[in-house]
Amino acid sequence: MSVPISPVQLLLAALLMLISVLLSWRLRLNLGRDIVVASVRMTVQLLLVGLILGWVFALxxxxxxxxxxxxxxxxxxxxxxxxxxxxxxxxxxxxxxxxxxxxxxxxxxxxxxxxxxxxxxxxxxxxxxxxxxxxxxxxxxxxxxxxxxxxxxxxxxxxxxxxxxxxxxxxxxxxxxxxxxxxxxxxxxxxxxxxxxxxxxxxxxxxxxxxxxxxxxxxxxxxxxxxxxxxxxxxxxxxxxxxxxxxxxxxxxxxxxxxxxxxxx
Structure with a gap:
């Protein structure tokens, strides 16, 4: 059996992206916005895919x-x-x-x-x-x-x-x-x-x-x-x-x- 992942656990995992954001800010990489946008986009896309696949698998x-x-x-x-x-x-x-x-x-x-x-x-x-x-x-x-x-x-x-x-x-x-x-x-x-x-x-x-x-x-x-x-x-x-x-x-x-x-x- 797989271990279930709660919304709180997802949020904790998302906090790991702060490492990339802080590195970008400290080294002046100018990637902070890109990191945030990519993270949000990936999360939304995958959550939508998870919903859609439930319907797709029933086809x-x-x-x-x-x-x-x-x-x-x-x-x-x-x-x-x-x-x-x-x-x-x-x-x-x-x-x-x-x-x-x-x-x-x-x-x-x-x-x-x-x-x-x-x-x-x-x-x-x-x-x-x-x-x-x-x-x-x-x-x-x-x-x-x-x-x-x-x-x-x-x-x-x-x-x-x-x-x-x-x-x-x-x-x-x-x-x-x-x-x-x-x-x-x-x-x-x-x-x-x-x-x-x-x-x-x-x-x-x-x-x-x-x-x-x-x-x-x-x-x-x-x-x-x-x-x-x-x-x-x-x-x-x-x-x-x-x-x-x-x-x-x-x-x-x-x-x-x-x-x-x-x-x-």
Missing amino acids: RHPLPVVAIGLVMTALAGQAAVGRSSRRYPGVYLDSFLAVFGSSFLLTGLALSGILQVRPWFEAQYAVPILGMVLGNSLTGVSLSLDRFTSDVVTRRGEIEALLSMGATRWEAAHEAITAAVRTGMIPVLNSMAVMGIVSLPGMMTGQILAGVSPNTAVRYQIVIMFVLSASSALGSLTVTLLAFRALFDPRDRLRAERLMGKERS
Whole structure:
């Protein structure tokens, strides 16, 4: 059985944020307002999610569950672009497609093929797993998109020189593509490398606190980490290839003029 948490206990936990506020004030970091706003926003959002999930878990039809997943995906795709320093026309659609393709595909495989949840749209499993996969895909897509667009700008001279000497657009952009995909995959690989030794993942910890046996919790976490790794790789590759298609035309020309800074988009 999990230990219940009262409103007073939540308030005591919230007081821990005073440490961050005091550090910001003492070191003149100018983060006090941001810390307070982020804390309040996080608390309100999670409390609302707790109320909504009670209704969601009672659903017995796939359409509402899929609709909720699409809303979550759209927000994740928008957030991924928001973290990138450069954008181009159609970047929001590309980000959505990358997040959607990687998250829905891997979540579907996890639910139907690995965990064998019946029915597959059981909200108690589908929504939390999709949420974890979306958060991971968002990070990979964001990092890959930012790295690729930045490399196109910083290495523009090199890329255009290769193109002028007869290289195809793929040959000219190959190093930038591989660097972007690698960057998007690094966070989840780093997490996997130290998991169980340096850190205990949140899902496993939550299950143990809820009374699930450690052996079962560990197995769930292993499955989820493999799913997250695959979604990160697929999302990173997809968004990089879509950005490549947008910034290099079929006539093997770099269209760097399509890129714009965040402040101009």
